[in-house]
Amino acid sequence: MRKPALVALLLATPLLAACTENVKAADDSGDSRTVSVTSTDDGCELSSAQAPSGTLTFDVTNDGSKVTEFYLLGEDGQRIVGEVENIGPQLSRQLVVSAPEGDYVAACKPGMEGDGIRADFTVTGSDQEPSVSAGDQQQVDQALESYEDYVQDQSDQLVAKTRQFVELYTNGEDDAARALYPEARVHWERIETVAESFGDLDPKTDAREADLEPGQKWTGWHRIEKDLWPPATGYTPLSTKQRAFYADDLLGNIETLDGRVQKLTYTVDQIANGSRGLLEEVASGKVTGEEEIWSHTDLWDFQANVDGARVGYEGLEPIVEHKDPELAQTLEERFAALQKLLDAQKTDDGFVSYDRLSHAEVRQLANAVNALAEPLSELTAVVVS
Amino acid sequence: MTRGLPAGRIGPTEGAVDLPPDDTGEAIGLSASGLTITFGFGPALFRDARGRDRFGIADRQPEALRTLPHFPADVLDPERSYGDLCVQACADDPQVAVHAIRNLARIGFGTVAVRWSQLGFGRTSTTSTSQSTPRNLFGFKDGTANVKAEETSDVAQHVWVADGDDAKAAWLAGGSYLVARRFNMNIEIWDRQSLGDQEDFIGRTKASGAPLSGGTEFTEPDFSMPGSDGPVIPRDAHVRVVHPDFNDGVRMLRRGYNFVDGSDPLGGLNAGLFFIAFMRNPDTQFIPVQNRMAKVDALMEYVKVTGSALFAVPPGIGAGEYVGQALFA
Numbered sequence: 001m002r003k004p005a006l007v008a009l010l011l012a013t014p015l016l017a018a019c020t021e022n023v024k025a026a027d028d029s030g031d032s033r034t035v036s037v038t039s040t041d042d043g044c045e046l047s048s049a050q051a052p053s054g055t056l057t058f059d060v061t062n063d064g065s066k067v068t069e070f071y072l073l074g075e076d077g078q079r080i081v082g083e084v085e086n087i088g089p090q091l092s093r094q095l096v097v098s099a100p101e102g103d104y105v106a107a108c109k110p111g112m113e114g115d116g117i118r119a120d121f122t123v124t125g126s127d128q129e130p131s132v133s134a135g136d137q138q139q140v141d142q143a144l145e146s147y148e149d150y151v152q153d154q155s156d157q158l159v160a161k162t163r164q165f166v167e168l169y170t171n172g173e174d175d176a177a178r179a180l181y182p183e184a185r186v187h188w189e190r191i192e193t194v195a196e197s198f199g200d201l202d203p204k205t206d207a208r209e210a211d212l213e214p215g216q217k218w219t220g221w222h223r224i225e226k227d228l229w230p231p232a233t234g235y236t237p238l239s240t241k242q243r244a245f246y247a248d249d250l251l252g253n254i255e256t257l258d259g260r261v262q263k264l265t266y267t268v269d270q271i272a273n274g275s276r277g278l279l280e281e282v283a284s285g286k287v288t289g290e291e292e293i294w295s296h297t298d299l300w301d302f303q304a305n306v307d308g309a310r311v312g313y314e315g316l317e318p319i320v321e322h323k324d325p326e327l328a329q330t331l332e333e334r335f336a337a338l339q340k341l342l343d344a345q346k347t348d349d350g351f352v353s354y355d356r357l358s359h360a361e362v363r364q365l366a367n368a369v370n371a372l373a374e375p376l377s378e379l380t381a382v383v384v385s
Numbered sequence: 386m387t388r389g390l391p392a393g394r395i396g397p398t399e400g401a402v403d404l405p406p407d408d409t410g411e412a413i414g415l416s417a418s419g420l421t422i423t424f425g426f427g428p429a430l431f432r433d434a435r436g437r438d439r440f441g442i443a444d445r446q447p448e449a450l451r452t453l454p455h456f457p458a459d460v461l462d463p464e465r466s467y468g469d470l471c472v473q474a475c476a477d478d479p480q481v482a483v484h485a486i487r488n489l490a491r492i493g494f495g496t497v498a499v500r501w502s503q504l505g506f507g508r509t510s511t512t513s514t515s516q517s518t519p520r521n522l523f524g525f526k527d528g529t530a531n532v533k534a535e536e537t538s539d540v541a542q543h544v545w546v547a548d549g550d551d552a553k554a555a556w557l558a559g560g561s562y563l564v565a566r567r568f569n570m571n572i573e574i575w576d577r578q579s580l581g582d583q584e585d586f587i588g589r590t591k592a593s594g595a596p597l598s599g600g601t602e603f604t605e606p607d608f609s610m611p612g613s614d615g616p617v618i619p620r621d622a623h624v625r626v627v628h629p630d631f632n633d634g635v636r637m638l639r640r641g642y643n644f645v646d647g648s649d650p651l652g653g654l655n656a657g658l659f660f661i662a663f664m665r666n667p668d669t670q671f672i673p674v675q676n677r678m679a680k681v682d683a684l685m686e687y688v689k690v691t692g693s694a695l696f697a698v699p700p701g702i703g704a705g706e707y708v709g710q711a712l713f714a
């Protein structure tokens with residue numbers, strides 16, 4: 001009984017070692033890169049007003065009576081280099097930033113109001129000087145713009161395909177509706193983390209039967225999915241009138257979603273979190289075949305989640321490339337490895353049905369998802385640092 | 386067994402060589418290890434699936450002893466849910482707890498059969514102010530704000546069924562209801578959440594267990610304290626969602642355990658929190674709180690409920706009495 005478990009553990013070791021390579025080396029130059037900050041209702045005390053360049057750690061303790069925040073700002077006192085929010089009274093939180101040589105402003109903001117209590121902070125040159133790129137802001141702007149375009153475009157296509165889909169479905173053209181179902185869903189799944197952020201719409205459009213609460217009416221994609229791929233026994237097909245109701249309801253909600261999505265703007269951490277979130281969607285629903293239990297079109301959703309995650313990441317890649325090139329390389333390799341496994345399941349008109357996958361194939365996909373999701377969980381911290 | 390004695394009259398190694406021992410033997414040399422055994426009666430002991438009286442006690446079925454409703458995010462495995470009777474063995478040494486269950490199941494063959502069982506470890510909740518707070522598998526202290534044995538008036542108000550609570554089930558006075566829910570945690574995904582996010586999901590810090598509104602572990606949370614984006618204890622933080630202030634003052638005695646049942650078919654840990662809680666009335670305590678949690682709690686992203694059961698636990702017994710005597714008498 002013990003032997004196989006041991007083998008599994010041994011296999012896991014090199015993988016884990018690889019994932020942690022990106023973690024910044026522990027500070028071997030003493031504690032000079034760690035600064036204690038004590039924030040009170042009327043003070044902001046730093047254990048040192050300067051530090052050598054590199055990865056700096058600010059240990060912020062709130063000795064005041066109100067929630068506080070700590071900021072490391074650029075020389076102009078405006079540009080945020082790093083921040084840590086929501087530090088309750090008597091609690092501590094850590095800010096880790098990568099800071100090149102230069103003049104900075106440190107600020108505590110007890111009560112989260114006004115400009116905060118500020119003091120000059122100097123970073124002196126050292127042999128751990130982080131590389132700076134003048135293109136930083138430009139890279140950020142570009143990432144934001146291309147992500148906005150992507151989401152808007154996917155949302156447009158989602159509306160168009162959903163309209164076609166519900167028309168086929170209400171007209172009783174079931175074969176055509178079944179063929180279009182996964183294609184329309186792809187546009188939802190590519191932007192799923194954005195779509196899901198509207199708590200009122202998500203349960204009406206994407207709820208699975210098992211997610212329902214007592215008294216909640218089941219509507220949306222999966223209601224129609226079940227009607228198009230009904231269980232062999234014990235199921236009463238929907239009438240034409242019922243079909244029209246569910247179809248209108250779905251389209252209406254998708255149009256409302258689109259109206260909201262077109263107005264959204266993003267920040268880099270939202271994009272990074274979205275990218276990570278999409279991989280979590282894969283790990284928790286698609287790789288297990290729980291998303292599309294009637295149609296078994298899970299691999300379409302799987303691919304679409306990965307597409308969305310990759311697009312989000314690729315926009316940020318130039319930033320990651322210069323802040324943590326090793327992470328960039330790991331992510332690139334693991335996106336590619338996962339894509340290779342997905343490509344192997346492609347067919348002329350899409351993907352192999354989930355229920356046709358062997359256990360070994362599902363296992364491989366799951367391992368590749370974990371291998372990618374683990375380093376991807378560092379993305380947000382890297383892009384905002 | 387609770388006194389550290391063998392399960393049968395003869396003993397694990399004392400009997401005839403041509404008979405199986407009447408005690409299974411794995412507890413030889415171990416002390417009683419604080420073994421306690423708690424019994425409960427499920428709804429199906431009173432009535433079968435069609436509502437028929439099974440043992441002539443249907444008229445004494447407690448009002449609130451019904452199969453728990455389906456909650457959102459319940460993906461129950463019927464093989465890990467429900468049951469006519471419940472036997473909970475708790476001990477400081479799991480070998481002793483298993484010994485108790487194994488020998489009781491053996492004695493019961495022919496009269497009862499085991500439907501499901503769950504082994505837990507590392508109790509996730511403190512139930513007395515003399516205990517330090519243990520951690521659950523999300524890595525957070527669990528039990529900080531639990532009902533403690535020392536809070537005698539809260540225990541009376543929220544845990545024990547009182548005389549007159551239920552006219553049909555006078556036998557349950559002095560007893561309690563036991564809710565068991567098997568929460569599978571999505572361990573791998575949880576582990577990829579940032580420290581700040583994990584703390585926001587729970588509403589407490591991971592290090593000390595202090596509420597995010599500040600202080601130390603046992604400081605009362607201040608739910609109105611503003612943070613940078615809404616209250617500093619977020620609206621969907623677990624401790625806010627289930628706190629008595631937002632649930633008509635309702636509390637319950639949590640006494641859950643961590644579990645790890647090996648790995649799942651995809652190599653993830655099949656692990657989580659075997660949530661157990663005792664309360665006076667599940668209809669007004671567990672059910673509304675669980676519903677609210679299932680709807681708005683940030684933790685729900687990271688858990689899945691795979692087992693569920695409700696039992697009525699009769700009061701303790703005195704010398705010469707048997708379990709549930711008042712019910713069967």
Ligand code: HEM
Nearest residue numbers: 525526527528529530531568624627628629658674675688
């Ligand atoms: C996987 C499932 C769960 C986890 C990991 C979890 C974890 C926690 C943690 C870490 C705390 C804070 C420390 C404490 O006060 O004990 C807590 C508090 C609490 N939990 Fe849970 N819990 C879970 C399920 C539930 C369920 C199902 C209920 C009831 C329906 C519940 C009810 C409570 C209550 C009432 C508190 C105390 C809140 C207060 O008064 O501040 N929990 N839980």
